[in-house]
Amino acid sequence: MITLLSTKEAAKFLGVNEKMIYTLVSEKGLPATKITGKWLFPRHLIEQWLELNTINYPDPNSQLPKDQGLLIIAGSNDPLLEKAISLFNSIHSDYLAVFGNLGSMGGVKALLHNRCHMASSHLLQDDDTEYNFGFINSKPGKTPALINFCKREQGIVVKKGNPKKIFSFTDFAKTGVKIINRQMGTGTRLLLDKELQKKGISNGKIKGYENEVFKHLDVGLEVLAGRVDAGPCIKPIASLLNLEFVPIRWERYDLLITKENFFDRAVQLFKEMLNEKRFKDLVESIKGYDLSLSGKMLFPKE
Template structure:
């Protein structure tokens, strides 16, 4: 039986909430959703499963994403990842990849609870030296997922074309009159931004627009292009698409996390195999701001090096 997809209005009626609350449930509670078609769509079967898992005293401790042909991703937003879903769905007719944009931490939580097959994450560790590794043992204990690199990508400050306010770095965001746009709590970009502010000695509450949040990198760039903000953290591809200014901050590792029980599933392996295809690499090159040097490599758990006797 084919999966039935609900519109935002329909899922709001099904859950008996207003439509704005639906977006909050996607972001904060892991409501399964996809935006591949340009509009939010909700797999009815997964919404029903999600609702069951939120019933008080529900005896089942773990989710179930066993629908044949359905490949569920959850976590951080990324432009190349979105286009890879479209490429996968075109080239693998027996599968449908869907995505819940719930932020890096939301994706890790969803994977831990069995609500998805793959989590997408770029959570920077407190010391800034690594990504994602610190959070794997914290969430999964003795049964950690495999961490596969999807891409390295460039994070920075998006500004209006020509950089009229002459913003050169994080410290300039604290200047009087500068309006920023932010990302939600639980996203890797928000974690990076808060870390950069702390290092620069800037108190978040002093920034105009700190609580002005956008759900994706592209939405950040669109807000700045529309004149609703002057600057915000996002990846370079979002800036490139709109011809905006960009002040680079750092390259980060954007990873896919897959549970051991799902790693060798045919759908998961088909998706990972796509990362080596020329068409995928052409898409990354066209977007700009990506490096695929370690794309597709397992970066955690790292292999044990045996000492020579």
């Protein structure tokens, strides 16, 4: 319901006398209506008018506020990252870490537009060995820093016993095989599409290719429920759900941080946590992770 203010109420709201209200209407464009015969002022329009006439209004593209107790991470999802965020929040009660599941590409884009403090990404470059650096299209001197979060095993989750004999991504095109896919913009989808392209396999030959989910866990649950035969996924999900796993490759899963936010207190606390025993203990019962590089700065190969 719209709140309408009288002239007296509008004057009180703006901290001016009633005569000034009429001046603001005629000279400064203060929103008002006289449809009932007397002046009325929609409160929400007055608030918008105040914002529009505010000098030094913060630029929405400016860097994120520092030291506000909020740590925003966006990009590729991962079960260990979710556990790490929960651990961080339990250790540092003065801070709040939150995650936006945008996929690797979405995370990099959000980072370069100053919408997050860190982006999680595992984008395989064309050389089939390096990750993430080639996808950072930033201005000179603005290249984000890369810190490794973990290495993890990427591959295919299948039903116990692998009844459809799926041993590679090319087997997705077999007759009688139905898959579930990850959404565009994820590192997992990029890996699948690169492998299919190398083998000359059209995605139109793969049943279920167009059916997408947004998390690795969702892929595993679709297989576990028997709705599909397989899907591209990481080994930790197979371990958690007691599914069979077909390994494809180990990959690097990194955190990208802009130079402007690198020394933000929350960012540094999260980075330091990656070197602590309590973080490494999170993977004790989960197969498919390698934390040997966790917390280390990374640089592009010459």
